[in-house]
Amino acid sequence: MAEFKTSLRESEEFSIVELSGYLDAHTAPDLESAFTGLIDQNKYKVVVNFKDLEYISSAGLGVFMAYIETMRENNGDIKLVEMKPAVYGIFDLLGFPLLYDILDDEKDALNKFKQQGA
Numbered sequence: 672m673a674e675f676k677t678s679l680r681e682s683e684e685f686s687i688v689e690l691s692g693y694l695d696a697h698t699a700p701d702l703e704s705a706f707t708g709l710i711d712q713n714k715y716k717v718v719v720n721f722k723d724l725e726y727i728s729s730a731g732l733g734v735f736m737a738y739i740e741t742m743r744e745n746n747g748d749i750k751l752v753e754m755k756p757a758v759y760g761i762f763d764l765l766g767f768p769l770l771y772d773i774l775d776d777e778k779d780a781l782n783k784f785k786q787q788g789a
Contacts, residue, residue, distance in 0.1 A: 673725050677705045685716045685781055691723035694731035702731065706738040715747025718780040722753040727761055739770070748772070748787070750780035 675698035678689045686709050694702060709717060719735075735749060742749050751773045754762065762768065774780045 675701060677701055679705060679709075682718075682777070682781065685718055685784060686714045687718045687720060687777060689720045689723065691725075693726045694724060694734075695726070695728040696730035699728075699730045699734050702734045703737070706734065710738070710741060713745075715742045715745040716784055717742060717747065718750045718752060718777055720753050720777060721751060721755065721758055724755070724758055727758055729765075732761070732765060732767070735767075735771070748784070750774060750783060752776055752780050 673692035675690075675692040675694055678691075680687050680689070688702075688705050688709075690702070692698070706717075709715070735751075739749055749771065751762070751771050753776055754773060759773065762771075762773065767773070772780065772783055774783060
């Protein structure tokens with residue numbers, strides 16, 4: 672199984688969290704830490720890049736549900752980009768495309784933030 676890793680970079684006034692490997696119950700706390708760190712720094716406009724994520728479990732999905740409200744209450748959001756078809760299928764099965772902007776790439780996500788007056 673691929674190791675899970677998060678990395679963070681800044682783009683304009685947005686934070687980009689890159690995910691790689693397998694996001695499951697054992698690795699979900701790593702993503703929680705990344706989101707908590709952003710909130711502690713008052714960074715609420717987040718793009719999550721799934722380009723290198725191979726797998727996500729329900730525990731991984733739960734992390735997004737746990738933080739989306741805090742981001743939106745602070746005039747931010749979480750935009751999801753570059754999902755592999757298998758990962759997107761899990762999000763789609765659970766209705767996440769109704770709750771989140773799932774976009775092709777980071778540029779689309781940044782433009783969506785700008786359109787929303789973020």
